[in-house]
Amino acid sequence: MAGLISLMILISLAGALITFLAKTREQARTVALITSIISLAIALKIFLGFDSSISTMQFVESYSWIPSIGVTLKFGLDGIGMPLVLLANIIIPLTVFFAWGETKEANRFYGLILLELTGVMGVFTSLDFFVFYIFWEIVLIPMYFLISIWGGPRKEYAAIKFFIYTHVASLVMLLAIFALYFNSLGITGRASFDMFELLKSYQVMDGDLIRGVISLKDAVFLGLLFGFIVKMPAVPFHTWLPDAHVEAPTAGSVILAALLLKMGGYGLFRVILPILPFSDSKGIMITLMAIIGVVSILYGTFLALAQRDLKKMVAYSSISHMGYVTLGAAALVPLSVSGAMYQQFSHGLITGILFMSCGVIQHSAGTRIIHDLGGIAKYMPKLTFVMLLGFLASLGLPGMSGFIAEFLVLVNSYFTLPTFVILALFGIVFTAGYHLWAMQRAVFGTYNEKLGHIHDGANYEIASMAILVLLVLYFGLNPNPVLNMMTVNAEQLVKFAVGLRGVMI
Amino acid sequence: MGLYSYLLISIIIFTIGVYGIITQRSGIKILMCIELLLNSANLNLVAFSSFNGNATGQVFALFSIAIAAAEAAIGFAILVALFRLRDTINLDNINILRW
Amino acid sequence: MFSDFAALIVLLPVIAFVLTLFLGKKLPHGGAYLPIAAIAGSFIISAGIFLEIYPEGIVQQSIPWFSSGSSTMNMGILIDPLAIVMLLMVTFVSLLIHIYAVGYMSHDPAKSRYFAETSLFTAAMLSVILSDNILQFFISWEVVGVCSFLLIGFWYHKPSAAAAAKKAFLVTRIGDVLFLAGIVMLYVELARIIENPANAFEIGSGNFILQFKTMFEAIPLIDKTQLTYITLLFFGGAVGKSGQFPLHGWLPDAMEGPTTVSALIHAATMVTAGVYLVARTFPMFAATPDTISHGVPDALLVVAYIGGFTALFAATMGLVMNDIKRVLAYSTVSQLGYMMLALGTAGAVLGSKAVGISMFHLISHAFFKALLFLCAGSVIHAVGTNDIREMGGLFSKMKITAVTMFIAALSLAGIGIPFLNIGTAGFFSKDMIIEGAFEYGEVTGDMIPYAFAVIAALLTSIYIFRLWFMAFTGKPRSERHSHESPSVMTIPLMILAVLALFFGFSHTGFYGYVESNFELMGVDLGVHEGEPFHPSVIVILLPVIVGVVGFLIAYLIYNKRILDMSKIISSQNPLYKLLYNRYYEPKIGADLIGVKLTHDVAAQTGEFIDRKIIDGLVIDTIISSTIFKIGEVIRKMQTGVVQNYASITILGVALLLVLLRLEFGGI
């Protein structure tokens, strides 16, 4: 009997296939919504049955696949993966519902969205590196199509850029995985892609990649890190993101920002942190990650400030927010790490609201250029309401989930990385700046008569956003349901890293 | 005459063949040059056979001669078909497939 | 009994917010009665608690919130004397202003949104006051900021209002970030203290790391330098929220909101949150080392100087403003400066008395400034303009407003009769501050804060009476038909006027009660109270003298017109220009730093790097185009001529020869 996790993955896959074959738009979207809700129901069942006081894997299931090279289909959830699976199952039904009005090739559209769900759930639950990698790559394909079929004017450029960038990163990661695999093979004499076994074998890896230049351990570490931070994305490997977002359809952007970026962060926690304390140049690696994190925070902020396109601004804000994840992970303090995990979860919810707002504005006013908008609050009061809340959440307003995450990251990272935290704090002012400036110019002020008569967002659009807003508020006031399980795992993760405190600047 | 004389002749023939392939424009001539190459190899085989004192080389040469004949036949067939279609076997003009 | 319902003080307005937001449009008066009832309820509970705990009770309730172990964050309530006086003041003033707003906002189509937002604001402000921990304090503080943002931008279709809202939020945000940085540093200090077994410092059960109680208990263990940083960062937050120099620029601009908002948020309550923060964490300020001036904790020295300077600095600008609300806004900034000055100077020499002095001024200021704003609102409501040059002669038409405003002005100017202890609220409160500054000067030999305070008092008197005379006396300067406001507006005016006149008499009881605050919490301030305080006659008289002098100057110039001001008020006069342009603060702050440096320089440079260099040059040009170009070039090698192919094959053989020769060294 299949376990709940594989059931969830299979249902979404089956739903995707049925949706592809659907004859009418009505069928397609109904099937997609029902499937994603079933998947959500299973996710909730898992969530409610989840014991958040232990850090070990739960709901583990394992099936043999390619025994000769040690590949097993092994799935399981712990406090790192569980919230993200939940997030994926929250975002996808809402995205389907938000995109209820999609008319262009509806069956393919909804089918691809469900495939994304399959892919990300696979990534977040696989305990076998090989399977992990396969899901990691599979996720790219539906997104490529979502961008290139339903995208904006430069969709082809954006889609291919997205694909190539992230594919290169995954190949580099793959190489590092090989190195781990062979290392483990050499030590245990047993072929296995089991994630934990491989990560454990890292501890006893030795040798040089290039003697006198870089040790094997460091090279493997950097390879894995590269794979993840491109996905996150972190400066300077981020330039695919703004293009992808600008061109992607709203649903695509939501999934991209809310789920795909989280894969990078997930990799940091699942893979990077367990091996970080054993890296040869851990001090340098931690500094590197901290620099990447802080630079992403600040750079993303300033770039967001410079944007004319509302959606591009939101895209850069994602880069900035994901910087907290890197920073929190690099700090190696239990609560900074769980804060970083919480940031992932929270950003997933918040960014959904932001991209949906951009989508509604684009749809209604026909443009997202901030300069060409102005005063749309007059005709779009409902949108303005949810959008304002979304923007406030995004700028880290206390009482919303983003604040808890940023607060935990900043406060706890200060233990080990005080300089970086101080730098990151500078970003907060400007973060507020670009959010409010954009609101002021686009939504408030005198109505730009050139826009003609515009209408407010459709009810299903506003409702999807409102649900996200409620969730953001709920998790801002009561973070415990997900934060506790994160903290348990975060403590486990940094156990080996305790001695590292004070190593850093 | 030692082995090296045969080898020398063979290499000379080979070089002539290569030169011809590079410089000639007519399909027929190129075909002839390829025959030169094959025969230089045959000469080698036979010479080595004699030198090594076993007959394998000669057997190989026989195979190769037979194959060269078949090859030439196919080559001419292709050239004839081409000539019917294009009225030329000047290879400089046969370049609709490029880039 | 009442203290069991302490949480309702915050929750009632929150509920009112939700109900008004969603149902307000369908209710009469935009649902105004919901928040009014809620705030009245809060006021009643607060009053009940006050009666219960007076004179030396404390209410403390706390529940864990998130995170675990020694780092658990909590939510909780702390009602001590400091909090209860603020609670009473905020609920009361807020209640009055809400009632007033029923009339003032009666014609606005979006009034239900207005009442929802003010209700949320009140809730957040009450939560600031009630917080028993610095994190909840900060969170509420931020929500207060957002409400301020929303209310300043209430008429969002006005570009100036939208811009002012943004400016207010951003400038206070700078302070907030400093505040947050302070919390970060404090948390890390506390966590290290707890972690280190040598300190034997434990958080008792039911207590939490960021509670004020824990913070105060840990003061002796905190590294002194760190403590200075932490307190200065907290003060940075206070500077932003309370509009102190150099983050004062947003407050005058915030007057773009409805006048009731200005009265409630930008005069009486929210802006005092900064002062409240310093008062709340006063033991930490008092415990900072005295590296600069002997006997004066560094943090308090900074507070004193910033406060004193702001008091004077803002008053100078108040002199030249023509917008009635801007004058009042600068006046607010100036008065907040006084409160800071009190905390700094008196704090250094008088210990916890300073908190009483400062809070007393805070509360009397709340009454008379709310009154001033509501009067101004009444005038604006009647005249339809903010410009005092277009007013005049309103006295006859709006008697109640004129009289109540005059009372408020007297109170602001601190007029009273020394030695007899008769006077307006402002007389008592400001007098104590100036005397405190003098005492500070006596002890430390540093008279500069005192000088700031006295000169500012003179200017205060001048600008407020200038305003009053220009608005209410002389000939009408415009043709508008103006009339007295409805009673729903005038009754709150009268109530506030009574308080502005008579609140001062509670001063002795008030000082004693609030001073005991930290003792009740069991905190040793470590500041020894100075010698019994016997200032000379001139010191006691001086504040009143400057107040009266200011009044006379204003009377002579603006009522009797003995001086032609047109010569002074000209764009040729550099001093006037400097003041009128607000020391070029908007230009430097918003235009230069905000737009030019941040947006045009930093952000656009980033954009350039991102799009043109990383993306354009590296990705598109170097990598992408190069590949395409190479592809095109190599492609042309495929000439289609078969001899070329053969030649390349032969060349390939040669190439292999070379390669193998390199490896084998053969041939």
Add this chain to the structure above:
Amino acid sequence: MNLNVNFILLAPEILLTVLAFAVIILGLLITDRSKNMLGYISAAGILASIVYVLGNGMTGKVSYFYDSLVVDPLSQVFKLIFLIVSLIAVIASIEYFKNNRNQDEYYALILLSTVGMMVVASANDLIALFVGFELASMSTYVLAGFEKKNPASLEAALKYFLIGSLSSALMLFGMSLIYGITGTTNIPGIIDFFSIAPFAAESSLGVLAMIFLVAGFGFKMALVPFHMWAPDTYEGAPSVVSSLLAAGSKKMGFVAAFRVIVLALVAIRADVHFTFAILAIITMTYGNVVAVSQRSIKRMLAYSSIAQAGYIALAFVVTTQMSIAGGIVLALGHALMKGGAFIAVAVVGYMVLSDNKNAKNIDDLSNFAGLGKRAPITALGFFVFFLALAGIPPSAGFIGKLLLFYSITIEAITPTGVLTSSWLLLIVIIAILNSALSIYYYARVIKYMYVLPPVGEKIKEPAAYVTAILIAVVGTIGIGLYPEPFINMAMNAANIVLGV
């Protein structure tokens, strides 16, 4: 020679040879119209051979004809590849050459070329190798020019023929030198000689011989710089024949190289990483870079095929069991992907011609617009093949590249010398970047198929094509999903290559 030898292991070759002649004779006897059945007969014969090969198993080693042919895991794997490719090609040809009156010759030639390739796979003697090579080559020369009214087809055949015979001549010359040095044409004999006297292999003549052999095999493999014929020929030849060439005959070069060069290199323990690394890298980069700017899909596939040859050639760089197994798996995968892709091009051609009888440039990119709607199965096929070619999991292309890249990585991280390891790492990095670049041109076609609006009506995809494509799709994905048996097979074969 013991005539009691059990020839069952050679049954596939025998069967196909007999079948080839039978088809020709049958063709003389039956009417033109009923010649369509010949395709089915050939397909059945090939299918039977596949069953034989599988039935014979993938282990054990038996030699025939004075040790000139050998049946071992290596030969079996490659025979399987060749047979699958010709099966796909034959099935597709049933539609492509429907009602063509020369079908009998066509199928006979395909069968013979398959036999030739199989002989090469089994060759244990240079003579057998050469004969097999030539049998396969000559059949395919004719096949490439089979549309004799089509100037492109004839030109393709001519170029293929000229460069092919030049390469054969070079190869023969190389073989003659080897024979001269070693005195034998038996491959194990040659290996033995070289392992006793490695200096002989490193002598000028030895090196020259090796170069000529590499040139000869490199021609088939389409390794740069012996690739020049490939794009023109693949473009000009009938699509089904291109499929056979790219997917099948190309692998013949690899199996020959495995048999001779790798064995010899291993025997003399020569360290020629550098040469093969350069060849492999130039080949893959060249293929990918030029493919980017192609608009003709067949030509693009040709360049992609060159690039894939570069990846497979990585197997020679480290010559470990893993790398060779990787090369074999990728070869197998590539046979399916590329074979299927060319067949899919044939469907596009069919579609375009049914729109407009006189259409030119039928494989132009623009004809792919909206293919996802017009010919969904074909488009799906392309989609799978392209992703597999780009190395996206789960696909045969991914598994093959995975094994190859990781065989090199493992060599890089357990270094024999400082320089070598960083070289190897560089190779892998270049290979990865290449892989990324290749996505660009594959994705462009995918974009045309699924993103752009269709330019014509939906067509009914002929069953023969659909069958061929689906076989390839199933194989491509199947290897990706369940690579276990294929990896084992390839590992066994790799042992043979390494002489274990």
